[in-house]
Amino acid sequence: MKNNWFHKLLVSYLPAFVIICLSMLLMSYLSLMEMSKKSTEQAHTALVQNVNKLIDQRLESVNSLMNYEIKNNVAINNFYDDAFNSDRYYTDVQAAVAVKKLLNDNPFIESIYLFRVPDQMVLSPSRLVNLDQFDDKGYIGATLNSRTAYSWKPRTVKTSVEANGNADIAERRVVSLAKNTNLKNYSFMIVNVNINQVSELLYSMIDKDTTFIHLIDPEGKVIVSTDPSQQYNSSPSGGKIIASAKSAYTGWLVSSGSKVGGIVAFVSSLFYLWMVLSFMIMLAGLIWIIYVSRRNYRPIKTIMERISVLPGSKETETKRSNADIDEFQYIETTIDSLMQESSSLQEKYKETSLFRKKHILLSMLGLEQGNGITKWEEELKLLGLRWTKHGAVAVIVEIDQYSRFIKEYKNDHHLLKFVLSNVAREVAESKGFSVWSEWIDQSRMVILYFLAGNEGEENALKDNCELLRDWVAQNLDFTITIGIGPLAQHIEQIQSSFRKAAVIVGYKSSLGINQVIMAAQVINRPKGELFKQLQCIRSTSQLFRAGDSQWELHFQEMYEDLKLQLYAYDDLTSLMQVLISHLQKELSELPEELYAIWRDEAYQNLIKELEQNETLDEIFAAFKAIMQNSLLKMNEIRENKTSHQMVMNIKQYITDNFQNPDLSLTHLNEAFGLNAKYLSRLFRESFGVKFLEYVTSYRIEKAQQLLVETDKTIQDIGQEVGYEQSLTFIRVFKKQTGETPGQYRKMKMNK
Incomplete structure (x- = not known):
């Protein structure tokens, strides 16, 4: 669809926009020019002040030099002194030498000559002549007859020059200053500075292509100018003077201006006129915009009138009037309201459909209360599914090591679950x-x-589940375990299929993760009985407490026994929690420094590993590593004690003499020469168990070994491990293991 209205608006407003923009640009340009003009004036003011200051400094330095030489130069003073009239030749030569030296030392000075009134003689660096024969006698005469104070005076000096036998008159422009040297006869010194020196000074401070400077005497005549068109000793003409400054020392006026003019100067001179014209153009543009806006408002008004007849528009119109909302917002609000209402209905329908779909499935699985079998079949038809006489199978897909999965994909786990469901x-x-x-x-x-x-x-179906499992393992950074329930031929049997699939997938702790588990794999494996592992847990805990490395054998025996049986994850975690509880109970009796290793490190790590791992192999590997590390630290502490070797000797003595029925603390007192109470305390601090408990545990462990490995009678085995009475042996054995020696032998033989 063509944007006719858009083009119409564009063409309507574009001329006004262009006119206003150009006016704004013109105003900006004029403002910049005015700012530039003021900046130029400031720059020229600073320039003339600096030029004035520099010229004054140069001339004042010459003036100071003359004062100094008149006062301190002996040769010059001798030239004017009447006392040397008898030997004038010598003093005149000395004075000429002094004047020449002054010229050589001060390049800014063009010429110096001395005038002696009594004999009307003028001395220059090269000659001594009578005033009548001197080229500049006019200026000397005027100076001599002057009744005003001497000051710097610009003038033209004429000099006779002989060339090729002909005498020519050369002119040069200078500024001169006369100073009295002898107040008795009014003799004086005259210094001339070439105008070219001043001119070079001016040229060095400006850009001669854009700026000019006039140096004007008190009579308004040009002394020197950087503008070649200006005539010396005439009034300045042409060019616009921007800034001037008068010297308090010489009385000269320094004026500067800009050579740039033409259209820029003309535009700048009419600044206010141009500004008024720009404002008038902007006003014309605003009037045009108002006119066009009123004309283009008509379609909007028509739309508003049509909206006002819609249902509910009366209330909207009232709100619009009260809130003073503009028409476009009113139209937009109305359209948005209609679209939101439509979108809301669609979202509600979608959400209701998704919720309804999930509710039906959960009710079929028995996880929520449903509406009955007949209602399920009707709902399945609405969802595009049909329950056939061939039935259905419930399959459960479980993410392995879910705690690690959540930790690793904290922000993306919902997305990954969505991907997994789509792939499935x-x-x-x-x-x-x-x-x-x-x-x-x-x-x-x-x-x-x-x-x-x-x-x-x-x-x-199994191959399809294997394909799904394999795809996840190869393309994602986590794995899944799939449990396949039995076939449900009728819709009411789907709950049973689901429950069995849930039980099947729970046995991944024993069967392993990242695989597809069928019902047959669970049926063919014997189910584990937790109470049979309690003896291994007790033995492992007691030996670990005593620091005996034999605990690893009992721990491995429990692991191998569990591998032969089938355990659900909940059963396995319960069993390992029992092991942790036994270890906690046994190790709490150790000295504080040993118990602290268990309490602060091992205990927390075991709980953490039990929460993070799911399979038997992972849990046992993690537990074994933690327990080995803790026991290593405990044994290091034990070995650092001075009594450690004594305890080890006692432990070895028990190992060698456990068959002795008289083995007791009193017997050890006689064997080692130590007090019985001290031995009991030392043994308990080292192994966290009483002496009698340790001996009993060791004897029963040896008895278990003999019951399995030999055919000896129970009475003989009891006597061999230190029990003379068989009844005592049986009672102690059952207390330690929960079974009689006969029951224990029978159980082990049936495996």
Whole structure:
């Protein structure tokens, strides 16, 4: 659709926009020019002040030099002194030499000559002549007859020059200053500074292409100018003077101006006129905008009139009037309201559909209360699914090591779950299955596979699950375990299929993660009985407390026994929590420095590993590493004690003499020569267990070994491990293991 209205608006407003923009540019340009003009004036003011100051400094330095030489130069003073009239030749020569030296030392001075009134003689660096024969006798005469104070005076000096036998008159412009040297006869010294020196000084301070400077005497005549068109000793003409400054020392006026003129100067001179014209143009543009806006407002008004007849527009119109909302916002609000209402209805329908779909599935699985089997079948038809006589299979997909998954993908886990559910559906549909999937909790997703009765379909279902598991393992950074429930031929059996799939996937702790588990794998494995592992837990805990490395054998025995049986994750975690509790109880009896290692490090690490790991192999490997590290630290502390060797000797003595029925603290007192109470305390501090408990535990452990490895009678085994009475042996054995020696032998033989 063509933007006719847009083009119409554009063409309507564009001329006014261009006119106003040009006016703004003109005003900006004029403002910049005015600012530039003021900056130029300031710059020229500073320039003339600096030039004036510099010229005054140069001339004042010459004046100071003359004063100094008149006062201090002996040769010059002798020239004027009447006392040397008898030997004038010598004093005149000395004075000429002094004048020449002054010229050589001061390049700014062009010429110096001395005038002696009594004999009317004039001395220059090169000659001594009578006033009548001197070229500049006119200026000397005027100076001699002057009744005003001497000051710097610009003038033209004429000099006779002989060339090729002809006498020519050369002129040069100078500024001269006369100073009295002898007040008795009014003799004086005259210094001339060439105008070219002053001119070079001026040229060095300006850009001669854009700026000029006039140096004007008190009579208004040009002394020197950087403008070649200006005539010496005439009034300045042409060029606009921007700034002037008068010297308090010489009385001369320094004026400067700009050579740039033409149209720029003309525009600048009419600044206010141009500004008024710009404002008038802007006003014309605003009037045009108002006119065009009123003309273009008509379609908007028509739209508003049509909106006002819509249902609910009366209330909207009232709000618009009260809130003073502009028409475009009013139109936009009305359209947005209609669109939001439509979008809200669509979202509500979508959310209701998704919620309804999930509710139906959860009610079918028995996780929520439903409306009955007949209602389920109707709802499935609405969802595009059909329950056939061939039934369906419930499959549970569980993310392995979910705590690590959440930790690693804290912000992206919802996205990954969405990807997983889509991949599961696409993989199933690519193999011809009709499926329905939903997440039933944070880590598990259920998939219903509706079977079509094709040959080998159940095997194809397992292959499809293997394909899904393999895709996740290869393309994502986590793995899944899939549990496949039995076939549900009727819709009411789907709850049973789901529950069995949940039980099956729970056995991944024993069967391993990242695999597909079938019901047959669970049925063919014996179920574990937790109470059978309690003896290994007790033995492991007691030996670990005593610092005996034999604990690892009992721990390994428990692991190998668990590998042969099938345990759900909850059962396995319960068993390992029992082990942690036994260790906590046993190690709490150790000295504080040993118990602190368990309490502050090992205990927390065991709990953490139990929460993070899911399989039997992972849990036992983590537990073994933590316990080995803790025991190593405990043994280091024990070995650093001075009594450690004594305790080790006692422990070895018990190992060698455990068969002795009389083995007791009193017996050890006689063997080692130590007090019985001291031995008991030392033994308890080292191993966290009483002496009698340690001996009993060691004897029962040896008895268990003999019961399994030999055919000796229970009475013989009891006597061999230090119990003379068989009843005492049986009672102690059952107390330690929970079984009689006969029951223990029978259980081990049946494995």
